[in-house]
Amino acid sequence: MQFIKPLKFFILASLLVFPILFNQIGMSFYLDLATRLCILAIAAVGLNLILGYGGMISFGHAAYLGLGAYAVGIPAHHWLYGGLDFLATTNGFVHILIAIAISGLFALLTGLICLKTKGVYFIMITMAFSQMAYYLFVSIEEYGGDDGLVINTRSEIPLINLDDPIQMFLVSFSSLIFFMWLVHLITKSNFGLILSGIKDNEARMVSLGYNVYFHKLIAFIFSGIICGFAGVLLGNFTTFISPEMIDWSRSGELMFMVILGGVATVMGPLFGAIVFVILEEVLSSITIYWHLPFGLLLITVVLFFRGGLSSLFSK
């Protein structure tokens, strides 16, 4: 099995080259757009692992983006203003470790409960937990409450300067490639085979001797951690984090990307993110009611292109 086919390679190469070229001729807007796109695509790749490959429709994955971003913002805040010395740092590796630990833990604790349910209940309860995270951050005055928290200093990583937009983009882009490859590897592994078995026929997998709940929980945690990492990048990119990033509508956008792009495919989340970012730019400049045509598009895709956008490319 090939990881990426020529046409898809061409798309990835364009995504790498053109934003940098545009930036060099003074159109930095496109570089920002591409960076945001890569970060959202990483989160979509993370969500795809459970939604696409595992059939678990989580409506709360924006929470992990938020947790990851706060894992940058909160230590940076204390580093600047004091308090909680053990947490105060601008070290990027520490930020990443905190993000992984917190999003992994959040996935573990909520997953233990959510995965006891199925179908609509699962969708609702994942959303409920992410709303709890939302209200938690709204209520913490120290970190700006619902006004949000400005991240004054970006994560510091040796040899890399995230203040440089091109480096920020390159880090986001290579992280995206890394996670696409990682998820691809996982889905081709024994664990991945089992995950697709569970998606297809959970009851049968139990009678074949699999601890289905445990395997779903592991996938759920992996997925959360990938989104948490995307959150670290998002915090560094926007240098601002607010509870609004955790809102359920943000989770819906992630679902939109995965489903639009094509569930259970390597490139799907990226396609979904590309379309999302472009549509968001175009439609929101035309009307503030841009979510409506958005929804219509999603329905069209679900009805007429069962495999999402990536099915158009694989033909």
Place this chain on the structure above:
Amino acid sequence: MQNILKIKNLNKNFGGVIATKNLNLSVLDGDIHAIIGPNGAGKTTLVSQIFGQVFPDSGQIFFQNIDVTQISEYKKSRLGINRTFQITSVMKSMTVSENIQLATDKIRENSLNFFTTFTNKNYVLEKVDFCLGQVGLIEANNQPVASLSHGDCRKLEIAMALASDAKLLLLDEPMAGLGPSETQEMIALLNKLKGKQTILLVEHDMDAVFALADRISVLVSGEIIATGEPNNIRHDSKVQKAYLGEA
């Protein structure tokens, strides 16, 4: 020969419905032991209790002299018991060989391999070939299950059960929904396993049962009213009155 399965005084009620009543049963190692009985007699419920999907109200189930009464379903295949279902249950969106792979102990025991696959390892490939060969589905190897006929799906289920290396297979009406020629194929297929594989065979098709079974137990309203060799059962007056007579 030894008992591989021994059931003592098993009882199960669903609300007011008595599904299993004071049931005793021994299955000898190596036998094809058939359970026959009218609709609603409690055959599937018995299989589900042996497999740990339904737990009895009272009584005990011993597998190889170990009390497995309270051991739940997903641990049963590790102990060496496996079942098939009256209503076909396979992974429809996956290929035939993927279904078999998932049924092998090698994949199950290495289920937390996140970055490597065992599906291309020799012992898995050989196992898949062997099991598909046993049921005559070799050519369908890479086909999606969704494209198989109902008869082939039933064969696939047998192949999956074989792939688990189970010491005891519980087959719940493997002929259900099959046409006459498919039924003959299934009988031939199970006949090949006779003597090599211990099977508890729940089946409505009398031709199949009398062709295959070493022993037969007759279940009526949750109770076993007779157990014996096919010839004795055929001529048992209780059985004829309660069951065979009306068939």
